[in-house]
Each structure stands twice: as C-alpha cells, then as structure tokens.
Amino acid sequence: MTEKQYEIYYHDIDYNRKALITSLVNFLGDVATYQSEELGVGIDYLMKNEVAWVLYKWDIDIKEFPTYGDKITVKTSAFSLKKFYAFREHEICNDKGQVIGTAKSIWFLINFKKRRPVKILKRFYEVYEIDENCKEELHIDDINELSRVDHEQSFTIRYSDIDTNKHVNNAKYISWAIEAVPLDVILKYRLERVKVTYQKETTYGHSINSKVQVEDKDDSMYCIHRIFDEEGKELTLLETFWKKQ
Known part of the structure; x- marks a missing residue:
C-alpha cells in the first residue's frame, strides 16, 4: 500500500x-x-x-x-x-x-x-510482489447501452487536455460526460458513483460529442453516457449515479 x-x-x-x-x-x-x-x-x-x-x-x-x-x-x-x-x-x-x-x-x-x-x-x-501465476482479478460490471439521447454537448480537444502519452487525460472524459447533463439537474443531486470504460484514444485538435440518457427517480438519478469522436466512433462509456441533495 x-x-x-x-x-x-x-x-x-x-x-x-x-x-x-x-x-x-x-x-x-x-x-x-x-x-x-x-x-x-x-x-x-x-x-x-x-x-x-x-x-x-x-x-x-x-x-x-x-x-x-x-x-x-x-x-x-x-x-x-x-x-x-x-x-x-x-x-x-x-x-x-x-x-x-x-x-x-x-x-x-x-x-x-x-x-x-x-x-x-x-x-x-x-x-509489486505478485506471483507470476496469479489468476485473481477485480471485476467491474459492463456499462448499459443508451436507449435514447436526452442531452448532448460537443467539444474540441485542447492542448491542456493532453497527458504524457500525448493523448487525452482520462479525467477529461468524465468531465465531458458530466457537462452533457443540464446544470439545473445536477444542482439537485450529489454524485455518488462513476463507472468508466475507455474504448479508444483521441488526441489534440479533434472534436468529441458527449451524449447522455438521464433517468430521474425522485430521490436519485442514474445517467448513461457515451462519448463519440468526430467520425461517430465510441471513445468512452460511462455511468453516473446521483442522490438528491
């Protein structure tokens, strides 16, 4: 540790x-x-x-x-x-x-x-003191598919978004996903959980489109997010879980 x-x-x-x-x-x-x-x-x-x-x-x-x-x-x-x-x-x-x-x-x-x-x-x-024959792994569930698009936002990737591998820093995708949720919705809820699956990398100068499906359940909110590149290919899959404030 x-x-x-x-x-x-x-x-x-x-x-x-x-x-x-x-x-x-x-x-x-x-x-x-x-x-x-x-x-x-x-x-x-x-x-x-x-x-x-x-x-x-x-x-x-x-x-x-x-x-x-x-x-x-x-x-x-x-x-x-x-x-x-x-x-x-x-x-x-x-x-x-x-x-x-x-x-x-x-x-x-x-x-x-x-x-x-x-x-x-x-x-x-x-x-890391791990046996080479180790077969253990941590399981993270798959992310659900979008069934509709409630809101979306588009962004152009900036120099400040890039990491040491010359690709977009992984936290930026989470930021882009949340940006697609309307502010008046976010202000009512507190984020509790984020799940992310990174599918494909993108780099400086490209454009992305962030889409979200919002399920409002009175005291909680569940969102399914997809981030696409300018050619329509999936870059990142996300789910966010929120609790009413």
Whole structure:
C-alpha cells in the first residue's frame, strides 16, 4: 500500500466548495504513478522499455466529498497482474482516517510505438510482489447501452487536455460526460458513483460529442453516457449515479 496526502485547493472545488470528481480522479491516478516511481518502474522506466500503462476501467464510489481546505490521504495497492492487465484498489481517507471513497481500476500495458498490448514484464511482478501465476482479478460490471439521447454537448480537444502519452487525460472524459447533463439537474443531486470504460484514444485538435440518457427517480438519478469522436466512433462509456441533495 502506498499513500500520499493532498490538500483541497480552490481550483479543485465546485460551486458548493466540494471537491470535483475530476480532482479526486486525478489524485487517484497521481498516487498510482507515485507508487510506480517509488518502486523504480515509473515514467523513465516505462519510456526506456517503450511501454505505457493505459487505463481501461474505473469504478469509483464516493461516500463524502472533501471540501475546500481539507487534507485527505489517497491510498493505492496493486491487487493483481494477469497477462496484459493490472488491477488496482484505491481508498480516499479524511484527516481522521475515515474512508470517504473507494475505487477499483483496470489498466493494460502497451508498446507505445506499436500501440499494441504487451505481456506484463517480469520486473512488475517482482516490485509489486505478485506471483507470476496469479489468476485473481477485480471485476467491474459492463456499462448499459443508451436507449435514447436526452442531452448532448460537443467539444474540441485542447492542448491542456493532453497527458504524457500525448493523448487525452482520462479525467477529461468524465468531465465531458458530466457537462452533457443540464446544470439545473445536477444542482439537485450529489454524485455518488462513476463507472468508466475507455474504448479508444483521441488526441489534440479533434472534436468529441458527449451524449447522455438521464433517468430521474425522485430521490436519485442514474445517467448513461457515451462519448463519440468526430467520425461517430465510441471513445468512452460511462455511468453516473446521483442522490438528491
């Protein structure tokens, strides 16, 4: 288990002074990178071996969003490695040590020059202390299909959306998905859970279209999201779960 402390700054919050889900997602990704760096298999090691980790799935549950000025501790551990895939567990704790959020994530390793999956290197099994014959994995349910489109938004990808792999940062897709939900709807609800499946990468200068189906159930709201590229190909599938405030 690796942990790192973060403070919730003004740029991390929404109108309600609560941390944005995208800020928390960036913390989750950052602590995973931090662990890799600590174990000697970070960005330089990946570049040297011409490989990169690509995020495949998120399942994030937030019991309580931290507020402006709060200090939180974000933890992660490698659950297992299997063929091309890596499975991680995550926790977010408040300053009293109470768990206010949990997450599961699935990643896969690619050769970044060929853009193809590669078997996980033996070095990763060694540093994460995982048996090479390990068959365990974390399961994240598939995301439901859209049956209609209630709202949609289009965006052009900016330079600031790009990560070290020269592709869009994974938190941006969550931001684009939520942007398609009308503000007057969002103001009535609090986000509790996000599920994401990343299907296809996109890069600077391209346009995307974010579509959403909204199911309002009085005290809760459930949304199915799809993000498409300019050719109509699916980039990302999402589900968001909300509770009335």
